[in-house]
Structure formats: structure tokens, C-alpha cells
Amino acid sequence: MKNVQITYELFLELIKYHLLESDADTEKIKKELTNKIDALVMRELYSKYKTAPTEEEKEKARKEYLDRRGVPDSFRW
């Protein structure tokens, strides 16, 4: 099973929230988890782009990647 790396800070907030029932920064937890999902999706798209078997799929992954990154059309290769 693969692992996911999270920041030490997020880990501490999760401990506070789930184990210590003390005041955890839930906004931080949400934000960091969201960022992490985003990073994983980006990596997946990049990997799809790099390994796509056809030019068409490659182009599709490249476009989706750039859309998500928010790269304007005029700056694309």
C-alpha cells in the first residue's frame, strides 16, 4: 500500500483533533488536506502526460494539467 506524506504541522493538528480532543485548527486541517489532494491530482496528471500511449491522450492530460495550474493559453508551449 502506498503512503502519503503530510507535513508535521498537519500531523500535530490531527493528533490534537482526533486523540487529544483539544483545540485543533480545523481550518488548517481542511486547507492542508485540500492542498494535498490537489498535489496528488497534479502529479497524476503529469504522470499521465508523460506516459500516455497516444498523442491524443498526451495532449488531453497536458491540457488538463495546465488548466489546473491556471496557466493562461498565451503562455503555453
Place this chain on the structure above:
Amino acid sequence: MKNVQITYELFLELIKYHLLESDADTEKIKKELTNKIDALVMRELYSKYKTAPTEEEKEKARKEYLDRRGVPDSFRW
């Protein structure tokens, strides 16, 4: 800032709990977080043992490590 590795399964439960507000396995979350803390403490103790400047500190870390591992006295080196 250093990172902490968690399992993909734990990550998914955390997403469910914090972002999707769907039924997350909170027992699993607690258990996995507890195991992770334990693993980090064990590594810390082992590292202390390996890098202790004095024999006394080394022995203390070794003992604590073995106690936590639950190694019976008769099996120790």
C-alpha cells in the same frame, strides 16, 4: 519542515471525515494515528540510543526502547 508518512488508507479516512463529511471510520483514524506516534517515538529512542554521547544516556535510551517494545528482560542483550 519535516514530513510524516501516513498510509493511503488513513489519508482517505481523513478526507472523508474532514472534507466530505461522509461516514469515516473514526476508530481506524484513532488507531492509525496512535500507531504512527508510537512508531515516531520508537525511532526517536533508537536514534537517541545510537547517538547518545555518554554510556549512561545510551543505556537509558536502550532500556526505554526495549521496555516499549515489550522485550522481556531475559531476552535482552
